[in-house]
Amino acid sequence: MANAWYSTSDLAACLHVDASTLRRWRTARPPQGPPFVSFSERVLMYSALDVEEWLHSHRTVPGREA
Numbered sequence: 001m002a003n004a005w006y007s008t009s010d011l012a013a014c015l016h017v018d019a020s021t022l023r024r025w026r027t028a029r030p031p032q033g034p035p036f037v038s039f040s041e042r043v044l045m046y047s048a049l050d051v052e053e054w055l056h057s058h059r060t061v062p063g064r065e066a
Contacts, residue, residue, distance in 0.1 A: 004048035011046045 011034075012019040025033030026044070034054035036044050 006046045006048065006051065008044055008046075011051065014051075 006014065008019050008022050012022055015022075022033060025031065026036060034046055035050040036046050038044050
């Protein structure tokens with residue numbers, strides 16, 4: 001994943017979610033989901049490194065107390 005950038009549709013496919021889910025996460029207050037970079041109103045990209053870090057921070061390890 002390192003050094004790659006994903007569009008909304010690319011990341012949605014990678015995460016097995018609909019692109020509308022990523023849009024909903026971005027527009028939630030406060031924003032949810034992985035960090036993103038807005039190049040313009042219509043062009044948003046996600047750094048693979050940020051996505052990997054975000055996924056790691058949302059990991060659940062069975063058997064561990066919360």
